[in-house]
Amino acid sequence: MSYLLIHAETRADLLQDLDLIRTRLAEAQWWLNDHAGMRERLIALEHLRASQERLLRMSELLSHLPA
Numbered sequence: 733m734s735y736l737l738i739h740a741e742t743r744a745d746l747l748q749d750l751d752l753i754r755t756r757l758a759e760a761q762w763w764l765n766d767h768a769g770m771r772e773r774l775i776a777l778e779h780l781r782a783s784q785e786r787l788l789r790m791s792e793l794l795s796h797l798p799a
Contacts, residue, residue, distance in 0.1 A: 746790055753787045 757780060764776050 743794065746794055750787060750790055750794070753783050753790075757783055757787075 760776055760780055760783075764773055
């Protein structure tokens with residue numbers, strides 16, 4: 733889908749998704765620091781990496797959309 737076809741409602745959804753991802757990343761980092769064993773840390777780090785990549789892609793998309 734071209735970013736030119738994205739409406740304000742979709743932009744708002746993307747912004748909401750970005751906030752949710754940021755919150756989950758912060759929660760995951762807290763959990764890793766306080767509770768995780770080595771195996772859990774490796775699994776959580778993979779999830780963090782995937783979430784960070786998604787956050788970057790969404791941020792790039794939003795940077796091309798009009799405000």
